[in-house]
Amino acid sequence: MGAMIELVDVVKRYGDVVACNRLNLAVDQGELVTLLGASGCGKTTALRCITGSLRPDGGRIIIDGRDVTDVPTHKRNIGVVFQNFALFPHLTVVDNVGYPLRVRGVRSAERRERAIEALRLVRLDGLGGRFPRELSGGQQQRVGLARAIVYEPTVILFDEPLSNLDAKLRLEMREEIASLKDRLGFTSIYVTHDQEEALSLSDRIAVMKDGVVHQVGRPTEIYGAPKTAFVAEFLGNPNRLTGVCVERTEDQVVVEADGQRIAAIAESDTPKVGERAVVYVRPESVRIRNGTASADESTLRATVVRSAFLGDSTEYILSLSDSVSWHLRLEHTTRLTVGEAVDLSALRAGCRAFALGESADDGTHRGASAEA
Amino acid sequence: MAVQFLRRLRSGGPGTSSARHPGGRAVTAALLVPAIAFLALFFFYPILITFGTSITPANGTGVTLEEYLTILSSPKDWGVIALTLGLAVGTTVISVLLAVPLALILRRRIRGHRALRLLVLAPLMILALVSALGLLILWDRNGWLNLLFSRLLPFSDGPLQIDYTIPGLLIFYTWLYSPFTILTTLSAVEGIDPNVEEAARVSGAAPWRVFRSVTLPLAWPGIRAGSVLTFLLAFGAFSVPLIAGGNHRPLPVLIYTEAAVFQNFERGSALAMVMAVVALAAIALYTRFSSKPVRGSAG
Ligand SMILES: Nc1ncnc2c1ncn2[C@@H]1O[C@H](COP(=O)(O)OP(=O)(O)OP(=O)(O)O)[C@@H](O)[C@H]1O
Ligand SMILES: Nc1ncnc2c1ncn2[C@@H]1O[C@H](COP(=O)(O)OP(=O)(O)OP(=O)(O)O)[C@@H](O)[C@H]1O
Numbered sequence A: 001m002g003a004m005i006e007l008v009d010v011v012k013r014y015g016d017v018v019a020c021n022r023l024n025l026a027v028d029q030g031e032l033v034t035l036l037g038a039s040g041c042g043k044t045t046a047l048r049c050i051t052g053s054l055r056p057d058g059g060r061i062i063i064d065g066r067d068v069t070d071v072p073t074h075k076r077n078i079g080v081v082f083q084n085f086a087l088f089p090h091l092t093v094v095d096n097v098g099y100p101l102r103v104r105g106v107r108s109a110e111r112r113e114r115a116i117e118a119l120r121l122v123r124l125d126g127l128g129g130r131f132p133r134e135l136s137g138g139q140q141q142r143v144g145l146a147r148a149i150v151y152e153p154t155v156i157l158f159d160e161p162l163s164n165l166d167a168k169l170r171l172e173m174r175e176e177i178a179s180l181k182d183r184l185g186f187t188s189i190y191v192t193h194d195q196e197e198a199l200s201l202s203d204r205i206a207v208m209k210d211g212v213v214h215q216v217g218r219p220t221e222i223y224g225a226p227k228t229a230f231v232a233e234f235l236g237n238p239n240r241l242t243g244v245c246v247e248r249t250e251d252q253v254v255v256e257a258d259g260q261r262i263a264a265i266a267e268s269d270t271p272k273v274g275e276r277a278v279v280y281v282r283p284e285s286v287r288i289r290n291g292t293a294s295a296d297e298s299t300l301r302a303t304v305v306r307s308a309f310l311g312d313s314t315e316y317i318l319s320l321s322d323s324v325s326w327h328l329r330l331e332h333t334t335r336l337t338v339g340e341a342v343d344l345s346a347l348r349a350g351c352r353a354f355a356l357g358e359s360a361d362d363g364t365h366r367g368a369s370a371e372a
Numbered sequence B: 001m002a003v004q005f006l007r008r009l010r011s012g013g014p015g016t017s018s019a020r021h022p023g024g025r026a027v028t029a030a031l032l033v034p035a036i037a038f039l040a041l042f043f044f045y046p047i048l049i050t051f052g053t054s055i056t057p058a059n060g061t062g063v064t065l066e067e068y069l070t071i072l073s074s075p076k077d078w079g080v081i082a083l084t085l086g087l088a089v090g091t092t093v094i095s096v097l098l099a100v101p102l103a104l105i106l107r108r109r110i111r112g113h114r115a116l117r118l119l120v121l122a123p124l125m126i127l128a129l130v131s132a133l134g135l136l137i138l139w140d141r142n143g144w145l146n147l148l149f150s151r152l153l154p155f156s157d158g159p160l161q162i163d164y165t166i167p168g169l170l171i172f173y174t175w176l177y178s179p180f181t182i183l184t185t186l187s188a189v190e191g192i193d194p195n196v197e198e199a200a201r202v203s204g205a206a207p208w209r210v211f212r213s214v215t216l217p218l219a220w221p222g223i224r225a226g227s228v229l230t231f232l233l234a235f236g237a238f239s240v241p242l243i244a245g246g247n248h249r250p251l252p253v254l255i256y257t258e259a260a261v262f263q264n265f266e267r268g269s270a271l272a273m274v275m276a277v278v279a280l281a282a283i284a285l286y287t288r289f290s291s292k293p294v295r296g297s298a299g
């Protein structure tokens, strides 16, 4: 149907390393899908298979209904924004942006006009005569962006385009990419290991680990209903509690660890009673208990270990037992002192339980095969 | 006390806290002294002496341009200059044509690339004279290669003559002087960010176009630096043409013959000055016209 980019069972190996392991992904027209995963999970490899600079060992790549698996890179009509910008150092900004038009045989006057228009879109008017080395990092990446959109390619691929920029600029460029996408409506795959970037920018996110896609879904789905322990752990810096499942009903499981009990939702990889289990707790679902806990909250005891002032809030490190510490952000209206014992309430909707395998592994591989 | 003195010394004088730049200039000048002294003693002084000799008449008094006029009006001497230039230019061109494809292959770290790299260096590690003798033995009228050819191609007309010919000299020169071009080209090509070439490819450039519009311009400074070295070395080659040149005597051999064999120091000096000027002019022209390898550069 409307899939603009389709990866079908894409496999890529480097010797013994399987960088992409039967990758399946479909990106619709005008959609921005993020490949999110830790360093080395095969994100760049997947992109390089799409651009054609790597030949997959197996599977097909389909762009705009055309099987391009055997089509050379320069005939794929793809735009790429690189992490290290990859501008042509010997060309001026206008010539950099005009390069894709030049190789397409666009005449010089029109080329210049369109390059300047693209530069205007990324708010770089007036810098066309400079060389890349005469620009700041943020400006260079804008040129990279302009070069990728100037020929209106079918799809645009982003490989961690913001990771070489400082925090403030990163936020600004993120907005920029989002607004460009809204205006131009391009289809894109965006690679990042920054979950905030992924959550804020994407229509859908594909969470990857070790060359396998664990879950694909809208940011709210991925965040709110993670299907594997890896996905739950990777997003939202959750607190973690490992113990044994002591109770299992239709809508919840209860896990006990070091004498503390916590009720959690378990939808996939559900632990059986007596089995080891891990619970991931979203920090925003935890509060300091005052008064009684409601029916859908579990109560846990903790001691304040450390506090860190963050400006708009304060983060407290709380110890639940010798080996378990949680972090909790509180507005300044609530003050805790180090050494204080507190009661915590954890909302069940923010707690996810997963079975831990025999090997005390985090269970991701099981999740993966369930997915496939 | 001492600390204050040191501080003052560092800031370039009493009370001048902002005198870093003048101080820096003095340091720069001081650092240049040894180099300038060396150049003066071993470069400018000998050149002056040579120039002096070339304009002194044989009887030792006065000034004359006779030797220069003789050279400039002698078709034979012009021929020698042309031969020397031709050999140097030829060697340089062949070296670049060898270096670029080789660098493109070596950077892909193909199997055996280490051995190939070492092989490129071999001519630099073996003395020129040894190489030349070895090559002679290999290529001589009765050398190994000709023995081989005569076995393989029994109908070829006579032995292949390489030594004492211009193609032979070009082979010798290339063997000896191409490593300089190859090494700088290799390091330039390997210094190119692969993502930049990738960016050209995804932009729609076919492989040849990527090479022409991105790889070559970016490698060009390295190619140019190495080829200038190759050119100068080939232009000044002495031992190889002396041994293997036969009747083809480039300038260095001629100068040696005039000065050391015929004791004609005036003519030898004049030829040496001509050689220096031709080399300088050639390099000046080359650097002038090679600063932009591809016109309009985006090719
Ligand atoms: N050319 C190569 N040769 C051998 N192994 C490679 C090569 N390129 C990548 N790999 C390996 O393949 C795996 C995936 O690499 P890839 O570059 O795709 O990761 P990534 O998800 O992009 O990581 P990062 O976030 O650090 O960029 C890694 O284990 C890496 O070590
Ligand atoms: N060599 C140069 N020639 C001309 N303008 C330059 C040169 N280097 C930097 N600039 C300009 O000076 C300004 C500041 O550049 P600088 O690189 O210091 O920014 P920066 O604060 O490091 O930004 P970023 O966070 O994007 O790296 C920019 O507008 C840039 O375009």
Ligand SMILES: [Mg+2]
Binding pocket: A043, A044, A045
């Ligand atoms: Mg990567």
Ligand SMILES: [Mg+2]
Binding pocket: A136, A137
């Ligand atoms: Mg900077």
